[in-house]
Amino acid sequence: MAPIDPSVAAENTYVDTPILDTPTPKRKVALVTGITGQDGSYLAELLLEKGYEVHGVVRRSSSFNTGRIDHLYKDRHDRGVKLLLHYGDLCDAKSLITIISTVRPTEVYNLGAMSHVKVSFDKPQYTADCDGVGVLRILDAIRDAGLE
Numbered sequence: 001m002a003p004i005d006p007s008v009a010a011e012n013t014y015v016d017t018p019i020l021d022t023p024t025p026k027r028k029v030a031l032v033t034g035i036t037g038q039d040g041s042y043l044a045e046l047l048l049e050k051g052y053e054v055h056g057v058v059r060r061s062s063s064f065n066t067g068r069i070d071h072l073y074k075d076r077h078d079r080g081v082k083l084l085l086h087y088g089d090l091c092d093a094k095s096l097i098t099i100i101s102t103v104r105p106t107e108v109y110n111l112g113a114m115s116h117v118k119v120s121f122d123k124p125q126y127t128a129d130c131d132g133v134g135v136l137r138i139l140d141a142i143r144d145a146g147l148e
Contacts, residue, residue, distance in 0.1 A: 028052045031105035033090060033112030033138070040111040041068035048072060048082055055103045057088040057096075057112065090134025091126070093141070100141040110138055 030047050034040040035056030047054050056069070066073065066085075074081050086103070088095035090112050100108075113131045114120045120127040 028107065029055070029103065029105045030107045030109060031055045031057065031100065031103055032109045033057045033088075034110070035085070036066055036068055037111060037115060038068065040109075041072070043109055043111065044069060044072055044083065052082070052107075054083045055099070055105065056083065056085045057099060058085050059089050060087050089130075090137060091130045093137045096137050096141040097144055100138070100147070101145040104145065104147065108138060108142065110135060 028047075028051065030052045032040050032044055032047075032054060033056075035044050035054075036058055040056070044054050044056060058066070069083070072083050073085070074083065076084065086099045088099050090096070090110075112134065114123075114127040
């Protein structure tokens, strides 16, 4: 699968979030799935403290749940913004390809998963698709973007 043209990525980017400078060998750019969860929010905070540029993947939802990262998130127009959010889903290969080929992270942390136990039992195939096959989608997107 060929990499997605970065100009197409804007439609999947959270509130037209600008992509920061292209990574250089000295820069650390992390992509975190599950950033709005407990572990993802702690990881984002740690990475920001260590000077990383952090990009988080959030699902589109009617209940936009960012409470765990609200203290980290700054307006994208402010100077020195190091945390950017992008709409995406582990069940949607196109969104992952677009995000990864545009952000070009130097590190990827996959903490995204079906976190609601009842839903995971009620919809086992969907859960397996997102949690299991979602990892393969991330790996394919990394390969397609030409990242190491």
